[in-house]
Amino acid sequence: MESIAITKDFGKVRDDFPVLQRTVNGKRLVYLDTAATSQKPNIVIDSINEYYRNHYANVHRGLYALSVEATEAYEESRTKIANFINAKNADELVFVRNATEGINLVAYSWARSNIEKNDTILATEMEHHSNLVPWQQTAKFLGSDLDFIKIDEDGQLILDDLERAFSKKVKLLAITHVSNVLGTINPLKKIIKYAHDHGARVLVDAAQSAPHMPLDVQDLDCDFLVISGHKMMGPDGIGVLYGKRELLLKMDPFLFGGDMIKEVHLRDARWNDLPWKFEAGTPNVSGAIGLGVASDYLRDLDMKAVRAHERSLVEYSINELLGIDDITIFGPKDSDIRCGVVSFNLDDIHPHDVASVLDTEGIAVRAGHHCAQPLMERLGVSATTRASFHVYNSREDIDSLVEGLQKTKKMFKK
Amino acid sequence: MSDEMYREVILDYYQNPRNKGTIGKPEISAMDYNPLCGDKITFQMNLDANGKVAEVKFDGEGCAISQASASMLTEMVMGKDINDLSRISRTEILESLGNPTLGPVRIKCAMLCLKVMKVGVYSHLGGSGDRSEE
Numbered sequence: 001m002e003s004i005a006i007t008k009d010f011g012k013v014r015d016d017f018p019v020l021q022r023t024v025n026g027k028r029l030v031y032l033d034t035a036a037t038s039q040k041p042n043i044v045i046d047s048i049n050e051y052y053r054n055h056y057a058n059v060h061r062g063l064y065a066l067s068v069e070a071t072e073a074y075e076e077s078r079t080k081i082a083n084f085i086n087a088k089n090a091d092e093l094v095f096v097r098n099a100t101e102g103i104n105l106v107a108y109s110w111a112r113s114n115i116e117k118n119d120t121i122l123a124t125e126m127e128h129h130s131n132l133v134p135w136q137q138t139a140k141f142l143g144s145d146l147d148f149i150k151i152d153e154d155g156q157l158i159l160d161d162l163e164r165a166f167s168k169k170v171k172l173l174a175i176t177h178v179s180n181v182l183g184t185i186n187p188l189k190k191i192i193k194y195a196h197d198h199g200a201r202v203l204v205d206a207a208q209s210a211p212h213m214p215l216d217v218q219d220l221d222c223d224f225l226v227i228s229g230h231k232m233m234g235p236d237g238i239g240v241l242y243g244k245r246e247l248l249l250k251m252d253p254f255l256f257g258g259d260m261i262k263e264v265h266l267r268d269a270r271w272n273d274l275p276w277k278f279e280a281g282t283p284n285v286s287g288a289i290g291l292g293v294a295s296d297y298l299r300d301l302d303m304k305a306v307r308a309h310e311r312s313l314v315e316y317s318i319n320e321l322l323g324i325d326d327i328t329i330f331g332p333k334d335s336d337i338r339c340g341v342v343s344f345n346l347d348d349i350h351p352h353d354v355a356s357v358l359d360t361e362g363i364a365v366r367a368g369h370h371c372a373q374p375l376m377e378r379l380g381v382s383a384t385t386r387a388s389f390h391v392y393n394s395r396e397d398i399d400s401l402v403e404g405l406q407k408t409k410k411m412f413k414k
Numbered sequence: 415m416s417d418e419m420y421r422e423v424i425l426d427y428y429q430n431p432r433n434k435g436t437i438g439k440p441e442i443s444a445m446d447y448n449p450l451c452g453d454k455i456t457f458q459m460n461l462d463a464n465g466k467v468a469e470v471k472f473d474g475e476g477c478a479i480s481q482a483s484a485s486m487l488t489e490m491v492m493g494k495d496i497n498d499l500s501r502i503s504r505t506e507i508l509e510s511l512g513n514p515t516l517g518p519v520r521i522k523c524a525m526l527c528l529k530v531m532k533v534g535v536y537s538h539l540g541g542s543g544d545r546s547e548e
């Protein structure tokens with residue numbers, strides 16, 4: 001059980017986000033789609049602007065001032081993010097395009113040379129397609145087994161299922177920290193310990209957790225972890241793969257080309273040191289800089305306080321939403337194990353119709369399968385409506401949502 | 415935008431769909447999804463001796479726009495010559511929906527039925543499917 005921190009007043013935070021100052025359809029914008037992507041604070045937008053205006057050059061190898069400044073900014077960002085997730089070394093962080101690319105890197109560079117035909121790749125029933133499809137393809141390529149830890153009716157992993165799952169020769173567990181549909185926070189530390197005791201490595205999809213709660217890769221003891229930059233107030237096109245150094249050292253590169261080499265001859269080449277051996281080609285420098293600033297911004301807000309704020313929003317929203325007749329809320333009701341994501345269905349009104357009516361009220365929610373079709377099947381629905389929060393949301397936003405849903409219900413009343 | 419989107423006529427056809435169901439032995443039958451929304455439409459027809467639509471049903475699940483437009487399309491094709499069906503246009507669908515303001519995402523919901531109907535017609539006539547409705 002988390003200690004209940006006194007919720008910090010985040011009332012002013014909304015002012016940091018220029019887009020939240022605009023109106024949509026003549027109404028105050030109520031942005032409830034952070035699980036898809038987060039909005040950006042001025043400080044992040046300005047940092048990208050500043051880089052392009054005053055320091056722009058290609059990184060590494062340049063011998064002139066601009067290139068040195070660009071390189072310093074790029075590598076400083078790596079250190080900032082390493083601190084944000086408490087990695088032991090900054091060189092355990094590889095900049096990638098997004099969480100998906102990080103997972104693919106592990107699939108190609110680690111899984112294909114460390115998993116064999118009779119081994120099992122284990123995932124869960126609540127994975128986003130990004131942490132599912134790469135493993136389907138890897139299992140097909142290797143001819144290995146692919147299995148899933150099951151979830152219960154409440155949307156929690158069935159921990160009793162671990163024994164069955166790990167009775168096989170599991171080499172890798174690919175698991176999300178927080179479900180992007182149900183908001184469930186998985187008890188990772190316990191599961192990772194269990195996986196390690198059974199000889200498996202663990203890859204954590206932290207796309208939905210890193211922006212919302214304190215994250216400590218050393219404490220979790222995960223082997224790999226991926227983060228999506230745009231979901232944590234950074235720019236899009238940038239993400240991070242964390243890997244334990246001893247694993248990254250033994251892995252071959254995923255992409256080949258410039259910058260990832262130490263020396264090149266006509267017929268052969270030697271790879272660069274960590275982490276650059278995984279960063280072929282000119283990297284997304286502005287993206288990395290923006291993400292570094294975003295991680296500092298979040299750190300300054302204090303991730304414990306961010307989590308406490310979102311937790312109180314989850315409690316409030318579940319309470320308020322349950323006051324609407326004919327609403328079904330998916331996932332755990334206990335805010336101790338639930339992040340700021342609330343998926344629901346309103347009567348038999350299609351989620352796309354719900355989202356369209358809410359849009360007229362300036363409320364942005366997502367509706368659909370949320371890139372988790374197997375989970376939708378498991379829940380027995382084709383789609384849900386999803387509201388998700390961040391620190392720039394308030395109870396006022398949830399009140400608007402509830403009002404919007406009442407309006408939707410009225411409109412579709414038979 | 416969407417007060418303009420959910421016109422009475424749409425809600426009426428959505429809540430009281432005409433010609434919803436399946437035909438036992440359809441001469442023409444096609445089905446497709448709108449992967450974006452998860453809308454699903456099956457469109458079935460039987461022709462009379464003169465090649466005119468004598469029986470028509472749609473079935474499916476999805477949002478109000480997709481289901482209402484499919485139901486309206488069944489009424490539009492009834493009695494028409496099979497050779498004329500490929501000429502039914504997007505504009506005609508939008509007109510029957512009351513010309514709602516649909517964004518680029520939701521317009522796909524409205525056009526799914528037209529695409530499915532035409533795929534059925536083309537495969538019956540032996541031509542290749544026109545994908546222009548996508």
